[in-house]
Amino acid sequence: MTDDRGDAGHTPAVRVEKDAEQPAVAVLTLNRPDRRNALTRELKEALVAAVAQVGEDPSVRAVVLAGSGKAFCVGQDLAEHAEALRADAGSAFATVEQHYNPIVRGLATMPKPVVAAINGACVGAGLGFALACDFRVAAENAVFATAFAGIGLTADSGLSASLAHSLGAARALELLMLGESFTAERAAQWGLLRAAVPADQVLDTALELARTLAAGPTAAYAEIKNAVAVGAVSPLDETLAAEGAAQARLGVTRDHAGAVEAFLGKQRPTFEGS
Known part of the structure; x- marks a missing residue:
């Protein structure tokens, strides 16, 4: 793949690349591997822009959303969130309307297929982003969770709807209120995943699917x-x-x-x- 985003000497928060084998496939990679791709303002702003960019690009016919390192995305960076709460709790959640909603809306309504390549932990808003995609391929050892109730919050990133539509209201309530994690095997049994594969095969499997979709109608x-x-x-x-x-x-x-x-x-x- 060839990188087409980011200034020299600067590591982009989101890498935007074209697949070398099939340039009609764009790959968006969350790029904070040292923090398991926890969502800072910088990363969220970059992802808003990247989703809009590939969504509007007529040369892109399918998209893969991936995470760098050993995790897909563990949701909001709580250290940054704590600072926002201390500064002004009343405006700390402006990020929902400014970032989370446009990201989910952009993925869910993008007029081209989107495949999530879930290489590891997929939690909170990360789970919301994955469920906003059309297909999901996950590592066999990936772990999923909602996590919101554990910090005294309700869901964001469309999880209230995507979980209820995918699994039914009863299981959505269970996952959101109890916050219990679940495995890739369980996610596959529930129909949330197209495939659960060894971790080193996740991106290749997602790309293979995206290439097939890019050649389709x-x-x-x-x-x-x-x-x-x-x-x-x-x-x-x-x-x-x-x-x-x-x-x-x-x-x-x-x-x-x-x-x-x-x-x-x-x-x-x-x-x-x-």
């Missing part, structure tokens, strides 16, 4: 993401209407017309995302 993927988000919270009639409108939009794309002709000609379709 990315315009259709964007509509599928939106349709599932709508269908998860909407009445049947609204869901049917949204599906119909999306079908109509996709029906006039080159991808659809070309795929139909390829099918009739017993050929493999080629998708351009338009």
Whole structure:
């Protein structure tokens, strides 16, 4: 992979790279390995910008979100948070609207597939970021937790919704209120992971999936993401209407017309995302 972000002599808080094998795949890597990628203001601001950058880049057709070192992300850096509380507890949580919400919204609504490569601990907002992605590949020894109640808080980063939608309200309450950690094996059993693999295979497995997705009908993927988000919270009639409108939009794309002709000609379709 080739790094296309960061000034010489400065270690970027988030690395933004293109996959050397498939340049249509962008890799965003949280880059505080010595602190298990705990979220400082610098890292959060960099991630807001990086998510927006790849989301708007038409040359990017799939994204991998990863963590450097031995952890994916352990959530908010509590040392920095403690300083913010001491300075002004009333404004300490402005970061939710300024950083966490744009990151999660950007990942969840990005009009291209996003794969989380979870190489280790995935806690708090880190778990929220992972669940905002479309697919998750995790190390077999990865550990997950919500952690918020343990410091007297409720969830952020969309976990109240993503856990309830993925696992049901009862298990979401259990995980958020008791804060008990769970393993990659359990996460896979619950359907949260596409795969649990040895730690040294996480990034390669995530990249392989992202490359496959990047070669696919990315315009259709964007509509599928939106349709599932709508269908998860909407009445049947609204869901049917949204599906119909999306079908109509996709029906006039080159991808659809070309795929139909390829099918009739017993050929493999080629998708351009338009």
